[in-house]
Amino acid sequence: MEQEALERAVAEMENNEVFAMNPDNLMRAGEFDDGFFQTKAIKGFEELGVRRTLTTQKFLQSLAQKYGVCETKNLLEGRCYSNATLPCCKGTEQIKCDRSYPFRSYDGSCNNLKHPTWGRRGNPLKYPIAPCYSDSVSKPARSKSGKPLPRNRVLISDVAKVLDDTRSGLTSKMSMSTVFFSEMVNGDMIGRATKRTRKPSNGYRGCVAGGSDRSSNVSPLTNPLRVQPDDRYFGPLGVRCLNFNPQEKANDRCELKYAADRNLESSYLDLSILYTDEPQYDDQGKLKLFQCGASEAIAESEPISVHKIAISGLFGKLHNYCVDRVGSCPKSSDRHSVRERCRALVIGVYQKIIYEQLLPFLFGKELYERCGLNCEYNPHVESAVSQVYKSGPGRFQHIWIPDQMMYKPGGQSQWLPFNVFFHDHEQFECTAALAGLVESPIQVGRLSDAYVNIFYTEDGVHGTCLPCIDLGRNREAGLCPLVTLKHYIEQLIGEESKCYNTFEDLRDMFSPEFTDLLKQYYESPSDVDVLLSILENRRYPGAKLPKLVSQVTCLEFKRLKCTDRLFYTWNPYLGEGARHLIKALDFTALFALFTDMPDVPLEPFIVDGPRVATSDVRSYVKSLDYLFCHL
Numbered sequence: 031m032e033q034e035a036l037e038r039a040v041a042e043m044e045n046n047e048v049f050a051m052n053p054d055n056l057m058r059a060g061e062f063d064d065g066f067f068q069t070k071a072i073k074g075f076e077e078l079g080v081r082r083t084l085t086t087q088k089f090l091q092s093l094a095q096k097y098g099v100c101e102t103k104n105l106l107e108g109r110c111y112s113n114a115t116l117p118c119c120k121g122t123e124q125i126k127c128d129r130s131y132p133f134r135s136y137d138g139s140c141n142n143l144k145h146p147t148w149g150r151r152g153n154p155l156k157y158p159i160a161p162c163y164s165d166s167v168s169k170p171a172r173s174k175s176g177k178p179l180p181r182n183r184v185l186i187s188d189v190a191k192v193l194d195d196t197r198s199g200l201t202s203k204m205s206m207s208t209v210f211f212s213e214m215v216n217g218d219m220i221g222r223a224t225k226r227t228r229k230p231s232n233g234y235r236g237c238v239a240g241g242s243d244r245s246s247n248v249s250p251l252t253n254p255l256r257v258q259p260d261d262r263y264f265g266p267l268g269v270r271c272l273n274f275n276p277q278e279k280a281n282d283r284c285e286l287k288y289a290a291d292r293n294l295e296s297s298y299l300d301l302s303i304l305y306t307d308e309p310q311y312d313d314q315g316k317l318k319l320f321q322c323g324a325s326e327a328i329a330e331s332e333p334i335s336v337h338k339i340a341i342s343g344l345f346g347k348l349h350n351y352c353v354d355r356v357g358s359c360p361k362s363s364d365r366h367s368v369r370e371r372c373r374a375l376v377i378g379v380y381q382k383i384i385y386e387q388l389l390p391f392l393f394g395k396e397l398y399e400r401c402g403l404n405c406e407y408n409p410h411v412e413s414a415v416s417q418v419y420k421s422g423p424g425r426f427q428h429i430w431i432p433d434q435m436m437y438k439p440g441g442q443s444q445w446l447p448f449n450v451f452f453h454d455h456e457q458f459e460c461t462a463a464l465a466g467l468v469e470s471p472i473q474v475g476r477l478s479d480a481y482v483n484i485f486y487t488e489d490g491v492h493g494t495c496l497p498c499i500d501l502g503r504n505r506e507a508g509l510c511p512l513v514t515l516k517h518y519i520e521q522l523i524g525e526e527s528k529c530y531n532t533f534e535d536l537r538d539m540f541s542p543e544f545t546d547l548l549k550q551y552y553e554s555p556s557d558v559d560v561l562l563s564i565l566e567n568r569r570y571p572g573a574k575l576p577k578l579v580s581q582v583t584c585l586e587f588k589r590l591k592c593t594d595r596l597f598y599t600w601n602p603y604l605g606e607g608a609r610h611l612i613k614a615l616d617f618t619a620l621f622a623l624f625t626d627m628p629d630v631p632l633e634p635f636i637v638d639g640p641r642v643a644t645s646d647v648r649s650y651v652k653s654l655d656y657l658f659c660h661l
């Protein structure tokens with residue numbers, strides 16, 4: 031079986047290469063979703079891992095077919111053997127770490143000295159509980175009776191309609207800068223690995239151009255979503271098909287277990303998105319910066335808004351600012367040490383903003399305290415992101431996407447459609463984008479058109495449905511239903527857990543109108559997709575996220591902090607100067623130092639908050655210059 035699986039894996043990879051060579055199968059410039067499913071290249075050294083992952087996946091699929099779900103589950107859950115791997119793939123990788131090296135590696139390896147590969151770029155995510163595929167390895171989950179789950183776009187479009195009809199007219203004071211900063215943090219812990227071939231691409235086509243039908247060329251590189259002719263938005267436009275490209279899994283050691291998605295970033299909050307594996311430094315140790323101060327990798331990635339480029343750019347600029355300051359210190363250090371000390375400082379400032387500013391703001395006091403973020407370094411836990419977070423509740427903040435955002439060139443306010451910021455980035459000015467961002471509130475109470483119908487649009491009319499992609503990811507990863515995750519979390523944190531027998535029981539989580547909608551679509555309350563936790567009504571006091579989402583988020587950020595040997599609060603290699611600078615520098619300082627705004631927000635996570643003159647902040651930071659000589 032293994033031999034057969036290998037042959038099928040090799041054949042599939044070869045076919046993918048052939049598919050990718052045909053220009054008819056590639057997205058073309060001018061189409062609205064060109065770039066949306068951008069893929070990186072499988073590099074030479076990664077090829078073996080990709081092949082082994084695919085071989086194991088094929089092997090498990092045949093096993094499930096031959097022996098049935100129960101037996102396969104027993105094997106995958108370790109009840110037959112522990113640590114079984116396919117024989118073709120034995121032997122462990124040896125990485126040697128220099129235990130006294132004071133800086134981070136660029137791919138995350140050697141952060142954990144006992145387990146050097148933990149948290150490294152390219153590793154798989156982790157399933158906290160076994161997935162719920164109907165065949166236990168890869169076929170989509172079904173409802174209790176065995177029927178398929180509700181159709182993706184039909185469900186999402188109706189959810190949007192129900193929220194529109196019952197919209198409560200809620201407003202929020204939270205600013206979109208919170209969302210784009212969170213997005214950057216998310217991108218640092220999870221790098222999407224859309225199924226790849228040896229050549230990078232701008233996305234593979236599963237629909238014909240314009241989306242009027244599915245493409246006649248089918249391939250494991252695409253898995254388009256169907257749209258019904260009576261779709262409220264897409265119907266009249268003649269769109270019947272939305273592109274959707276599957277994720278690559280990672281199981282490079284051929285372990286007989288549930289295979290999770292590959293994470294192309296290091297899980298540590300180490301700005302791996304900015305510094306990359308191959309950072310380009312000049313001979314002083316400065317980063318080669320592109321638009322708004324971002325690295326080339328960020329500026330070239332898609333889909334991306336100019337705001338995410340500009341926010342990450344603030345940290346790129348801080349790196350170079352630091353190198354300049356260190357350069358004028360009396361005692362000179364070697365280049366390598368200057369650049370690594372500056373990098374450690376920048377990562378420290380960034381981690382501080384996340385753990386001391388962003389999370390308290392999003393969680394509110396009660397959850398922040400309950401979450402137990404005051405843990406210590408724990409080398410026995412693996413640094414990894416959960417598959418449930420990536421493909422489900424972690425996407426919650428997408429719900430805040432508004433139809434318009436402010437752009438403020440030369441201090442003049444203009445409201446522009448959300449999606450214009452995703453194209454032709456060079457036309458936007460960095461300060462104008464950031465100045466507008468902190469004055470743009472998030473959307474609450476309903477789902478915007480920019481999110482549900484015209485996401486990533488170029489012409490304002492043809493776009494995609496981001497929540498449909500989110501639901502597609504939830505299902506392709508085989509995530510278990512909402513109530514299953516709820517029971518799991520409640521058990522984990524020692525809370526009482528109730529049963530959901532009828533749809534009325536769901537009223538403790540959702541509004542009555544929404545519960546009625548779920549009843550129309552699902553057979554049983556225990557079938558409801560976990561993604562819908564993003565629409566939950568329960569909240570901890572003061573929290574900006576719904577309860578289940580916030581519990582899942584708490585677990586992720588707690589793990590990422592406490593598995594990071596070089597976290598800024600306990601990194602023994604940070605000097606006194608770095609410690610003080612990390613205390614002093616925050617978003618307000620970054621805005622003041624690296625934008626041309628005349629005054630800057632003291633609380634950038636909310637709109638209309640207090641402001642302070644930029645010149646005052648600059649002179650304050652200037653007075654700290656001496657600290658750069660003690661990093």
Ligand code: HEM
Pocket residue numbers: 208209210211212213216217220221222223333335419420421424425426427428431499500503
């Ligand atoms: C307005 C800003 C944002 C936009 C435009 C945006 C857009 C996207 C897009 C296009 C994807 C890829 C979808 C896919 O193919 O699976 C994605 C993935 C994701 N987003 Fe967002 N996002 C934003 C903000 C956020 C925020 C604030 C969070 C939460 C902190 C978040 C969490 C996620 C997660 C967990 C994924 C899956 C990880 C991945 O595919 O790399 N996003 N987002």
Ligand SMILES: [Ca+2]
Pocket residue numbers: 218219295296297298299300301302303
């Ligand atoms: Ca990282």
